[in-house]
Amino acid sequence: MNPVEGALVKRLDLIAELTDEDREALAALPITLRSVEAGADIVEEGQRIRDCCLLLSGFTHRYRTLIEGKRQIIAFHVPGDIPDLHSLHINVMDHSFAATVNCELAFIPHEAIWQLCTKRPAVAAALWRETLIDGSIFREWIVGLGRRTGLQRTAHLLCEMAMRLRAMGHSDGLRYHLPLTQNVLADALGLTVVTVNRVLQELRQADYVERERSRMTIHNWPALARLAEFDGGYLHMRQPPNMSVEMRPEDAI
Amino acid sequence: MNPVEGALVKRLDLIAELTDEDREALAALPITLRSVEAGADIVEEGQRIRDCCLLLSGFTHRYRTLIEGKRQIIAFHVPGDIPDLHSLHINVMDHSFAATVNCELAFIPHEAIWQLCTKRPAVAAALWRETLIDGSIFREWIVGLGRRTGLQRTAHLLCEMAMRLRAMGHSDGLRYHLPLTQNVLADALGLTVVTVNRVLQELRQADYVERERSRMTIHNWPALARLAEFDGGYLHMRQPPNMSVEMRPEDAI
DNA sequence: CGGATTGTTGAAGGACGTCAAAATGTGTGG
DNA sequence: CCACACATTTTGACGTCCTTCAACAATCCG
Structure with missing residues (x-):
């Protein structure tokens, strides 16, 4: 298994129980590597997207900007995270997504993930769980910002x-x-x-x-x-x- | 179709494209009705749960309490919502869930939903999407609370x-x-x-x-x-x- | 080395919190 | 239908956390 899929498997192992077949299927996903410079937007608000990306190295954040230029960062992502996994089912972005520092990303087509989900329900469950944990972190931020x-x-x-x-x-x-x-x-x-x-x-x-x-x-x-x-x-x-x-x-x- | 499943179908129709077969499968889900009094907790933080519930009438909220009694409400739910759908894959609650006013709820076992998801991928996608929209609302609240x-x-x-x-x-x-x-x-x-x-x-x-x-x-x-x-x-x-x-x-x- | 970004400091003001009490509404039992 | 208890809304005075503005120091980077 190459280091790219290694990161993905490692991440999902952390939160879900996978079999070796699941891991192999994950490792077989087609990927496209891309480097992004610090500060650059990876996806912008309103955009419709067809790939998810896996963060290999660096640091990214998601944010929204209000009029008057006020910016609120919604989430940080560390290597191993799939920052826009939600785009799998909500493909119009309601926020932007940027590289906080220089990053290495692996892009995976939605299509490939859908197929994988059909074949391996455990992977689908793991990915779904991943998006739910994302949501759980949002909730914790709400508590913090509010109280x-x-x-x-x-x-x-x-x-x-x-x-x-x-x-x-x-x-x-x-x-x-x-x-x-x-x-x-x-x-x-x-x-x-x-x-x-x-x-x-x-x-x-x-x-x-x-x-x-x-x-x-x-x-x-x-x-x-x-x-x-x-x-x-x-x-x-x-x-x-x-x-x-x-x-x-x-x-x- | 009885009014209970009607609400569920109506909700999912709002956010996803379903076929008649999907709708029928949804309508066949086993449910248990329950009334909850205003102010009562439906699920408490730390609890492990085995059913999701569909809100039929009333109003519910999810919240967390900090020491010193500070409370932060994380979400409101209106009839048609499935407030704890996330419990399907994260079954230890990290927050509580209460009835804001007198409510009518329909409880559906996780088991039944899992089976339905396997048989009808479109339903699985719709439910996943539903949890993602939940997350999207969290993001909007973060922006509000922050900025x-x-x-x-x-x-x-x-x-x-x-x-x-x-x-x-x-x-x-x-x-x-x-x-x-x-x-x-x-x-x-x-x-x-x-x-x-x-x-x-x-x-x-x-x-x-x-x-x-x-x-x-x-x-x-x-x-x-x-x-x-x-x-x-x-x-x-x-x-x-x-x-x-x-x-x-x-x-x- | 020099310009740009980032970090640090001070003073003044504003949005919101805290405390406390009064006013109003609401449900219950006599 | 009224009386009473209790929850909710409203008001005022005052404090504080955080913002705003503005300047300067430190650090980064080509």
Whole structure:
């Protein structure tokens, strides 16, 4: 199995139970590779699309822009995610989708996925489940935007990204690469850059987290999770990583 | 076809293309009727469930409660909706689900739906699509909570409910039954009761809407939609109702 | 090295929250 | 049909979290 399909199988294994036949069928999907530059739109609002894409490397976000230029980021995606899987059944995009940093993507035609779903119901179920988990994350964001303070919201996002990245093996312990400017963070958290800046300083001064360039380190997971009232259950992983376990120094990247 | 399955078919017809065979198969689903009193929880967070339910009459909401008792409502559901369809593939609830007012519900075992999905792929697609639209509404709420003012958010919710109810035939024109206290509205809009009260007064004084008991009347749809920056596209209906058309007096209930 | 992006800081204002109480509506039992 | 309890709506005063505006420092990148 080449690394491209490997990522897809790994992702679905994380959330659903697949047989070897399912995995082989997934690996047989036709794909087209494409690189996208940081900041570029991959799909724009209103567009009708015929492929889903699998994020291989990099970081993407989905967003909507209101008049007056206000932007709200709706979701972040990490390698292994299929950011526009929903397009399989809702093919007119109601939001845009962009590369946060330079990305490698694998495009898969809807047609091929439909055929696969017919042949392998377990894969269909896994993909459906994947879109439902996407929705579950939306719900958690709604709760945060509606009822958490800026500080808690920020802490919550840092927890979520830590857990998602660690589950996919893109984090060793509590240290991970989060290539987001404060501007991008602000648009995801429903805050302004200024507030994000101050909130991050607060988290830093409490020694909950550290941030050097785009490298995030969580120094005090229990405190951060308590502050954010974070419970990873909404990510619905089959085997959630135990985030309370400190990484050993020799595992550090 | 009895009225119960009628509601289900009507709902799915709204968003997907079904054949007569699909409709018959839907009508053959085994159901259990149940009434739930206003305010009662139907499903609680953490629970594992084996049935989906179709809302026949009434109004329900889904919510999460944070420590300190802060509550955030995540979604409202109107007759014809299947509020917990996601449980089909994510059977541990990450939020609670309650009856806003007295409700009539039809429960359908997951097992029966799975079987139907295997036999009739079009139904599976329609149901999947239904869960994706649910997610689309979440995204719109995220945008609102993150980037719209309290006033805009409230206006947006009133537009959304108007369109959803009208599509299901539960509204004549721009007048509909919205049995939500200001407290409930506040928890959905991420505001406090006090603010909701003032915002509603503002909308009333501008003569955008009127509210008598739980009967909402939108007097100035264009203005309300403009204020909210409402575009119903995210509801992904096959034939969106034209809300700009005024109802004729003789159609009024 | 120099322009552009990103991060940081301060001061002032506004949207919304909190607290508390009054007014109004609603359901129930006598 | 009235009286009473209770839920809901409304109002006012005041506090605070976050925004806005504006400037400057640090960092990135060719």
